[in-house]
Amino acid sequence: MKLHLKIWRQKDASSAGKIVDYTLDGVEGDMSFLEMLDILNEELVSKGEEPVEFDHDCREGICGTCSLQINGEPHGPDRLVTTCQLHMRKFNDGDTIVIEPFRAKAFPVIKDLIVDRSAFDRIQQAGGYISVNTSGNTVDANAIPINKHAADEAMDAATCIGCGACVAACKNASAMLFTSAKVSQFALLPQGQIEAVERVQNMVRQMDLEGFGNCTNTGACEVECPKGISLTNIARMNREYLSASLKG
Amino acid sequence: MGILDSKVPSGPLADKWTKHKNDINLVNPANKRNIDIIVVGTGLAGGAAAATLAELGYNVKTFCYQDSPRRAHSIAAQGGINAAKNYQGDGDSNYRLFYDTIKGGDYRSREANVYRLAEVSGNIIDQCVAQGVPFAREYGGLLDNRSFGGVLVSRTFYAKGQTGQQLLLGAYSAMNRQINRGKIKSYTRHEMMDLVLVDGKARGIIARDLVSGEIERHSAHAVVLATGGYGNVFFLSTNAMGSNVMAAWRAHRKGAFFANPCYTQIHPTCIPVSGEHQSKLTLMSESLRNDGRIWVPKKMEDAVAIREGKLKPTQIAEEDRDYYLERRYPAFGNLVPRDVASRAAKERCDAGFGVNKTGEAVFLDFASAIKRYGKEKALTSGIKDPDEATIIKLGEEVVEAKYGNLFQMYEKIVDEDPYKTPMKIYPAVHYTMGGLWVDYNLQTTIPGCYAAGEANFSDHGANRLGASALMQGLADGYFVLPYTIGDYLSKDIRTGKIPTDSKEFEEAEKQVRDRMAKLMGGTGIHSVDYYHKKLGKIMWNKCGMARNAKGLEEAIKEIAELRKDFWQNVKVTGTIESKNQELEKAGRVADFLELGELFAKDALHRNESCGGHFREEYQTEEGEALRDDENFKYVAAWEYVGEPKDAKLHKEDLVYENIELKTRSYK
Numbered sequence: 001m002k003l004h005l006k007i008w009r010q011k012d013a014s015s016a017g018k019i020v021d022y023t024l025d026g027v028e029g030d031m032s033f034l035e036m037l038d039i040l041n042e043e044l045v046s047k048g049e050e051p052v053e054f055d056h057d058c059r060e061g062i063c064g065t066c067s068l069q070i071n072g073e074p075h076g077p078d079r080l081v082t083t084c085q086l087h088m089r090k091f092n093d094g095d096t097i098v099i100e101p102f103r104a105k106a107f108p109v110i111k112d113l114i115v116d117r118s119a120f121d122r123i124q125q126a127g128g129y130i131s132v133n134t135s136g137n138t139v140d141a142n143a144i145p146i147n148k149h150a151a152d153e154a155m156d157a158a159t160c161i162g163c164g165a166c167v168a169a170c171k172n173a174s175a176m177l178f179t180s181a182k183v184s185q186f187a188l189l190p191q192g193q194i195e196a197v198e199r200v201q202n203m204v205r206q207m208d209l210e211g212f213g214n215c216t217n218t219g220a221c222e223v224e225c226p227k228g229i230s231l232t233n234i235a236r237m238n239r240e241y242l243s244a245s246l247k248g
Numbered sequence: 249m250g251i252l253d254s255k256v257p258s259g260p261l262a263d264k265w266t267k268h269k270n271d272i273n274l275v276n277p278a279n280k281r282n283i284d285i286i287v288v289g290t291g292l293a294g295g296a297a298a299a300t301l302a303e304l305g306y307n308v309k310t311f312c313y314q315d316s317p318r319r320a321h322s323i324a325a326q327g328g329i330n331a332a333k334n335y336q337g338d339g340d341s342n343y344r345l346f347y348d349t350i351k352g353g354d355y356r357s358r359e360a361n362v363y364r365l366a367e368v369s370g371n372i373i374d375q376c377v378a379q380g381v382p383f384a385r386e387y388g389g390l391l392d393n394r395s396f397g398g399v400l401v402s403r404t405f406y407a408k409g410q411t412g413q414q415l416l417l418g419a420y421s422a423m424n425r426q427i428n429r430g431k432i433k434s435y436t437r438h439e440m441m442d443l444v445l446v447d448g449k450a451r452g453i454i455a456r457d458l459v460s461g462e463i464e465r466h467s468a469h470a471v472v473l474a475t476g477g478y479g480n481v482f483f484l485s486t487n488a489m490g491s492n493v494m495a496a497w498r499a500h501r502k503g504a505f506f507a508n509p510c511y512t513q514i515h516p517t518c519i520p521v522s523g524e525h526q527s528k529l530t531l532m533s534e535s536l537r538n539d540g541r542i543w544v545p546k547k548m549e550d551a552v553a554i555r556e557g558k559l560k561p562t563q564i565a566e567e568d569r570d571y572y573l574e575r576r577y578p579a580f581g582n583l584v585p586r587d588v589a590s591r592a593a594k595e596r597c598d599a600g601f602g603v604n605k606t607g608e609a610v611f612l613d614f615a616s617a618i619k620r621y622g623k624e625k626a627l628t629s630g631i632k633d634p635d636e637a638t639i640i641k642l643g644e645e646v647v648e649a650k651y652g653n654l655f656q657m658y659e660k661i662v663d664e665d666p667y668k669t670p671m672k673i674y675p676a677v678h679y680t681m682g683g684l685w686v687d688y689n690l691q692t693t694i695p696g697c698y699a700a701g702e703a704n705f706s707d708h709g710a711n712r713l714g715a716s717a718l719m720q721g722l723a724d725g726y727f728v729l730p731y732t733i734g735d736y737l738s739k740d741i742r743t744g745k746i747p748t749d750s751k752e753f754e755e756a757e758k759q760v761r762d763r764m765a766k767l768m769g770g771t772g773i774h775s776v777d778y779y780h781k782k783l784g785k786i787m788w789n790k791c792g793m794a795r796n797a798k799g800l801e802e803a804i805k806e807i808a809e810l811r812k813d814f815w816q817n818v819k820v821t822g823t824i825e826s827k828n829q830e831l832e833k834a835g836r837v838a839d840f841l842e843l844g845e846l847f848a849k850d851a852l853h854r855n856e857s858c859g860g861h862f863r864e865e866y867q868t869e870e871g872e873a874l875r876d877d878e879n880f881k882y883v884a885a886w887e888y889v890g891e892p893k894d895a896k897l898h899k900e901d902l903v904y905e906n907i908e909l910k911t912r913s914y915k
Contacts, residue, residue, distance in 0.1 A: 031525050042777060051821065051830060057321070059530075060530045060657065062323050062412075064318070118316070118436065135726075141373045151384070155382035155384075162319075
């Protein structure tokens with residue numbers, strides 16, 4: 001296939017960016033979206049031009065490094081995949097594809113398609129953990145039986161890969177789906193109860209400090225989430241937050 | 249030779265670790281506050297070590313090239329983590345896990361280290377549950393287990409097909425707690441460019457801020473390298489694109505011996521290569537071999553017809569299928585260890601029975617598991633006389649619950665539905681058992697420089713068993729290093745802060761800058777990827793699943809030539825003083841071009857077949873690996889002396905006091 005690419009190029013955080021047009025020939029359906037960009041970059045390098053920088057690492061949809069707003073959608077048109085798992089068979093010969101970085105005030109552009117998502121780390125640092133020492137002197141694992149459904153639901157929330165698609169999809173650039181996934185994981189498990197009050201308050205406070213918007217229940221985040229994290233988690237976090245506020 | 253002291257404590261095997269912990273020196277809490285530790289890499293080993301060391305009171309700095317510690321490649325481990333809990337009551341014990349690991353490694357690992365690993369394995373599960381890791385559970389609320397290759401018990405704990413992710417997020421959360429307390433300073437998008445030695449001791453690193461391009465000096469009293477394996481020397485592997493050997497190789501060049509580089513694990517169940525554009529290979533978890541049956545057609549004409557697209561696998565009758573693992577290894581069947589399964593697949597494909605366009609794929613079939621589970625489910629759901637369609641529907645639901653995410657992953661990549669037609673799989677480079685040589689304390693041959701997780705060589709011998717990498721990473725990080733490093737640091741309580749304006753730091757920084765300038769100064773003919781792919785082809789063809797002396801000799805020569813060409817003609821765009829992914833890749837490929845040569849040299853010198861190292865000259869009549877315990881029962885630790893081909897060999901003899909050396913058999 002032959003594709004027309006419109007790609008956001010930006011030298012660094014302090015420079016202005018712009019869309020640049022490229023035409024790429026010889027793209028095959030079996031290629032992943034990032035392999036298509038590899039080929040473009042190989043061509044650019046051979047011409048002595050700077051390649052398009054984008055974040056990527058595991059290329060199997062689990063590390064959460066890759067991003068990209070493809071034709072207006074985080075991780076492109078396919079569902080339940082990250083950009084690295086998106087294959088070119090989802091596109092047609094002659095298509096025009098617009099490729100931009102994830103857009104959010106809290107995710108400043110570093111270069112080209114790369115954004116800074118360290119705000120997510122800071123939200124986790126504010127309370128996304130259970131305060132147990134890692135010395136190994138704890139109780140036997142089976143001393144804490146956990147209802148299978150609760151464990152499975154906690155696991156579903158815990159599969160968030162922290163890619164930021166939820167923020168990029170949201171018209172308010174809200175990080176509620178991301179934050180609530182972690183809050184939910186611990187809210188559903190007995191181990192998480194002890195610090196439940198402080199956790200939700202601290203994480204929400206940090207989320208607000210980072211400049212993420214509020215949730216208005218449009219649900220775009222759930223649709224675009226490559227891991228299918230459910231909107232229910234946001235409801236659970238709201239409940240946790242309210243009850244924490246009442247407890248003081 | 250002779251300087252390799254593994255420092256294994258005396259006494260009975262089962263008491264060594266306890267005794268050692270009682271004997272070593274401690275650092276008191278007040279003094280810990282004055283001691284700095286650098287941890288490079290934030291995967292299971294690095295993340296766990298950083299969190300624990302910080303919790304103990306040391307000042308920790310962590311470095312990772314990713315944009316967050318949570319993205320280290322441990323995250324991609326799918327199937328599970330082993331622990332000798334014996335929750336299933338199937339006869340498991342520390343000894344059995346120890347024995348399975350030594351045997352699985354084809355008798356090329358150190359007894360005392362492996363026993364310690366088995367001993368702390370149970371603690372890992374306790375620890376992770378306390379951290380809120382959502383392991384799979386049974387309806388009674390207790391933890392569930394499954395089985396992995398090379399063992400006869402169910403000791404693998406798992407969190408769907410994302411066990412590595414959940415364990416890493418556990419370690420990351422423990423790190424976050426310490427970052428929040430100010431005890432860890434986390435440097436993301438930073439790459440270690442070199443190790444700095446002062447008076448022969450590791451005292452810091454030179455790092456590059458990958459965003460600004462700035463070169464930084466960081467000092468510490470000890471440096472932990474937890475930087476993973478070097479599988480990307482093959483270009484195509486299941487590793488992340490950024491996984492590299494730079495930190496370990498820089499340490500090697502500064503005096504850390506590199507052990508058994510030729511021990512590489514080729515994982516049997518990966519999605520086959522689809523074309524020249526391929527940038528990486530995707531693993532399908534070993535857990536699938538619990539239920540999937542591996543086969544190729546019995547008749548050559550069927551294989552040809554399948555390759556040409558004229559026949560579908562589902563059209564081949566049961567009696568015309570060759571379930572070659574079940575045929576060759578009746579005792580372990582589809583659950584033989586990885587090296588055995590990989591070689592068996594290669595053997596069938598080389599014989600012409602491969603089932604995809606390139607002839608390099610075999611089937612992994614779930615049809616019988618779907619039927620078996622479907623019948624069981626129908627029975628427990630009270631459905632009487634279910635028809636075939638109901639059974640298959642119910643069976644598919646069970647299989648989806650177990651492996652749903654893996655099936656989805658396969659479908660997205662290959663565009664075929666693995667519930668309806670068997671998966672096609674082929675072996676791919678996955679894990680490297682070799683790595684920096686370490687003693688019992690995980691210290692390299694450089695005082696103060698430690699190596700943990702996949703970056704060291706210590707526990708898996710010549711082949712790693714499934715679900716043991718996660719176990720080793722966390723064991724090293726949570727439970728071993730925090731003790732052993734204290735013994736070393738107890739001598740540093742009066743040292744004070746290590747200054748970064750010394751001539752050693754200055755010199756190291758200058759070397760780093762010169763090297764980068766040299767990389768940027770090539771004539772600019774070929775891209776970095778061009779060289780990486782070329783290196784990968786040499787490695788795969790001549791140092792891959794089967795090796796021979798002639799090919800290895802050629803590889804050594806070809807890699808040296810390629811390296812020379814690289815340094816003269818590589819094209820690196822952009823500048824040093826800015827974000828530059830081409831420059832990052834160039835530095836990593838430059839080190840792979842040296843490691844590859846040492847790899848081939850190591851493989852050439854080891855005139856035997858063991859585990860993942862298969863030399864065609866050394867095999868039984870049935871094509872099984874032929875070990876030579878008389879001449880090669882040792883760890884080959886290489887000292888850097890200039891060109892990799894000139895590396896000097898040091899041997900650590902492996903002593904087996906508790907296990908009898910046998911020919912490995914899974915028949």
